[in-house]
Amino acid sequence: xxxxxxxxxxxxxxxxxxxxxxxxxxxxxxxxxxxxxxxxxxxxxxxxxxxxxxxxxxxxxxxxxxxxxxxxxxxxxxxxxxxxxxxxxxxxxxxxxxxxxxxxxxxxxxxxxxxxxxxxxxxxxxxxxxxxxxxxxxxxxxxxxxxxxxxxxxxxxxxxxxxxxxxxxxxxxxxxxxxxxxxxxxxxxxxxxxxxxxxxxxxxxxxxxxxxxxxxxxxxxxxxxxxxxxxxxxxxxxxxxxxxxxxxxxxxxxxxxxxxxxxxxxxxxxxxxxxxxxxxxxxxxxxxxxxxxxxxxxxxxxxxxxxxxxxxxxxxxxxxxxxxxxxxxxxxxxxxxxxxxxxxxxxxxxxxxxxxxxxxxxxxxxxxxxxxxxxxxxxxxxxxxxxxxxxxxxxxxxxxxxxxxxxxxxxxxxxxxxxxxxxxxxxxxxxxxxxxxxxxxxxxxxxxxxxxxxxxxxxxxxxxxxxxxx
Numbered sequence: 001x002x003x004x005x006x007x008x009x010x011x012x013x014x015x016x017x018x019x020x021x022x023x024x025x026x027x028x029x030x031x032x033x034x035x036x037x038x039x040x041x042x043x044x045x046x047x048x049x050x051x052x053x054x055x056x057x058x059x060x061x062x063x064x065x066x067x068x069x070x071x072x073x074x075x076x077x078x079x080x081x082x083x084x085x086x087x088x089x090x091x092x093x094x095x096x097x098x099x100x101x102x103x104x105x106x107x108x109x110x111x112x113x114x115x116x117x118x119x120x121x122x123x124x125x126x127x128x129x130x131x132x133x134x135x136x137x138x139x140x141x142x143x144x145x146x147x148x149x150x151x152x153x154x155x156x157x158x159x160x161x162x163x164x165x166x167x168x169x170x171x172x173x174x175x176x177x178x179x180x181x182x183x184x185x186x187x188x189x190x191x192x193x194x195x196x197x198x199x200x201x202x203x204x205x206x207x208x209x210x211x212x213x214x215x216x217x218x219x220x221x222x223x224x225x226x227x228x229x230x231x232x233x234x235x236x237x238x239x240x241x242x243x244x245x246x247x248x249x250x251x252x253x254x255x256x257x258x259x260x261x262x263x264x265x266x267x268x269x270x271x272x273x274x275x276x277x278x279x280x281x282x283x284x285x286x287x288x289x290x291x292x293x294x295x296x297x298x299x300x301x302x303x304x305x306x307x308x309x310x311x312x313x314x315x316x317x318x319x320x321x322x323x324x325x326x327x328x329x330x331x332x333x334x335x336x337x338x339x340x341x342x343x344x345x346x347x348x349x350x351x352x353x354x355x356x357x358x359x360x361x362x363x364x365x366x367x368x369x370x371x372x373x374x375x376x377x378x379x380x381x382x383x384x385x386x387x388x389x390x391x392x393x394x395x396x397x398x399x400x401x402x403x404x405x406x407x408x409x410x411x412x413x414x415x416x417x418x419x420x421x422x423x424x425x426x427x428x429x430x431x432x433x434x435x436x437x438x439x440x441x442x443x444x445x446x447x448x449x450x451x452x453x454x455x456x457x458x459x460x461x462x463x464x465x466x467x468x469x470x
Contacts, residue, residue, distance in 0.1 A: 004029040009166035009221045013068045023071025027057035027115065030073045034164050037469060040145055043158035044075050044165075045136040046086040047118035056115050068224055070113030075165050077156055078119040078136070079126050082106045085116065090124040090133030092332040093323060104199045105169055105212055105229060112228045120168060121155030124334050125320060129179040129381075129408050130392055131155050134334075138388050141183060142467035143434055147385040150180030156215050157184035161467055167221045169229070173210035174312065175380070175411030181215060181423035182380035182436030186463050187453065188215045189222050192443045193418025194238030196229045204237055207315040208418055217463040219454040220246060226446070243447050249454040254289030256452065258282070258439075259373040261413075262294065267301035268410045269396035271383045273429045278379045281426040281437045284459050285377075285452075295376065299365050301409070307358035308412045309343075309403070314352050317344025336404045363417045370442045375452060380423045380436040382410050414438060420446040422453045425462035434462075 004012065004026050015021040031050050038044045053073065060071035081087045081099040083106070088094045106116060124133040131154030132138035139154045141147040142161040149158035153170030157180035160168050170177045172190040181188030196212045214225035223245040230242040260282055263270050286292045317340065323329040324341045333341075369376065383393050393407040394400065401407045414421045421440035428434055441449050 005033045005163040007166070008218050009069070009072060009216065010224060012072055012166055013070070016071055017065060023060040023115070024054060024057040026071065027053055027073050030164065037162050038164055040469065041140045041142060041158050041162055042137050043121060043139050043149065043155045043162060044118045045078060045121050045155065046088075048085060053115065053117050060113075060115065065113060067112030067228070069109065069228070072114055072166055073117040074109055074114040075118040075120045075156075075159060075168065076106055076109065076116055077153055077169055077171060078122045079152070079171060080105050080169070082116055082119065085119060087119065088135045089126075090122050090135055092134055093329050095135050104197065104233070108228055108231065109169070119155075120153070120159055122152045123154075125337055126152035126171065126173065126176060127316070127334070127336050127340065128152070128392060128404055129154075129175055130388075130390070131180075132388070140388055141385045142469060143185065143432070144385065145469070146387060147433070148183065148388045148390070150183035150381070150385070152176040153188065153215060154180045154183075157181055157186050157188070160184065160186045160215055160217055161463070163470060167225050168215045169212060169225070170215045171210060171212045172415070174405060174415055175408050177213050177215060178380045178411055178421060178423035178436070178438050179408055182425070183385045183434060185425045185434035185436075185465065186215060186217055187219060187222055187425070187457075188423035189213050189226060189450070190414065190421040190423070191226060191230065192420045192446055194236070194240050195242070195420075195446060196226075197233035197236035197239040200235040203318065207318060208238070209311060209315055209415055211418070219450055219457045220249060223249060223450050226450075245447055245450055249451055251451045251455070252289070253452050253455045256290045256374045257372060258285050258290045258292045259295040259369065259376045260292060261297070261376055261378045263379075264301050264410075265297040267297060268382055269399040270379065271396055273431070274379055274382065274384070274435055277429050277435045278426045278437050281424060281456070282377065284456055288455050288459060295369070295373075298369055299362050303358050304362060304412055304416060305409060307355040308416050310347060310351060310355035311359065311416070313340045313343035314347055315344070316340035321345065339404075359416050362413070366417065366419070366442070375439050375441045375445075375449065378410055378413065378438050378440075380411070380438045381408065383407055384429060384431060384433045384435065411438065414440045419443060420449055422449045424453055424456055425460070427462060428465070
């Protein structure tokens with residue numbers, strides 16, 4: 001008998017369209033898998049009543065298909081408001097919040113036919129790449145449940161690896177699609193900024209650091225979900241035309257020029273074995289006919305970091321400032337949130353301007369690099385999945401971490417300028433834990449990166465190496 005939870009979202013979609021399986025059968029399989037596996041991981045939170053989910057799935061059995069996700073059960077990251085499902089942002093402030101309307105991302109998933117069944121866990125307000133919060137607790141890694149699944153899309157990545165969902169949404173400000181993908185041996189895709197629109201709430205021009213995006217166990221699912229999420233929206237000033245990302249995925253990548261940035265000339269501390277494991281991905285790309293070349297540091301890492309923490313704190317303060325201004329809510333915020341808000345509130349306009357000048361200089365430097373390379377590669381994380389009872393890594397080797405997020409600095413060259421990036425599994429270290437790379441290109445190169453990822457996936461299929469708990 002076929003294990004429906006082991007199939008890709010695209011394969012399930014094709015089976016439903018051909019009436020070879022029914023949404024109710026799929027729902028029953030995923031509910032059983034969740035009941036058996038999720039208690040040991042805590043990747044899925046706020047699940048709806050199983051009887052209600054089965055009733056909705058049975059109704060989908062005979063209903064005309066709405067889209068490629070028709071009848072498939074999905075769990076939405078708990079930074080997204082979903083009508084009728086407890087949506088907390090991992091914060092005690094919203095511990096009992098049940099929205100009466102969907103955010104745009106949830107509306108688009110429903111519009112494609114998905115049954116929204118639950119939420120995936122995240123750190124409080126998405127701050128930090130470790131999915132723990134005082135509302136839902138901590139998420140474990142399917143490859144070692146004593147360790148972190150990363151974050152902020154850690155619940156989504158763990159749920160994918162454990163076959164608790166067929167495909168997932170995530171979001172990425174500072175590596176939140178890339179760190180957890182690396183830690184959980186799945187794919188994540190950070191789109192070009194503006195490709196995936198969001199609800200036009202508050203300012204829609206100034207803050208360009210975060211974006212929603214897809215996660216999956218293969219590239220086809222990720223491309224199809226990106227099509228669903230990236231439909232233009234006239235109210236978003238950065239919205240751009242979408243593309244048929246899932247069409248023509250299979251292409252010859254021979255001759256593509258790939259630049260390997262490694263540890264940025266030693267600027268980014270790495271735990272032992274990470275660079276060696278990432279070498280698996282580079283070897284595969286070379287075996288596919290790509291020309292892989294080492295690239296010296298193209299820009300001062302210290303300048304990128306200072307620009308990043310200025311713009312990030314400014315953005316966090318703008319978003320969470322109203323909670324900080326209300327003393328009872330401020331008392332419920334985690335220390336990292338308060339640190340970001342107070343830094344952001346203290347900046348002058350000219351300090352923010354100077355940080356954006358550095359961002360602009362880096363974008364210009366990249367434009368020159370991308371005349372020589374089709375894509376650049378960095379490790380997707382600087383540490384292996386660490387014990388889940390840690391708050392965050394305080395050192396990497398002998399290098400102390402001076403902030404709660406310094407240990408994930410390797411992701412900011414992409415985030416700072418809104419580039420598209422594919423987080424791809426690179427294999428496993430001698431410790432048995434997963435690691436990954438981030439393959440990124442110029443803005444608008446989303447389809448080309450997915451095609452490169454498809455060739456890589458067909459050559460490796462690292463997510464096919466199932467976690468021990470399965």
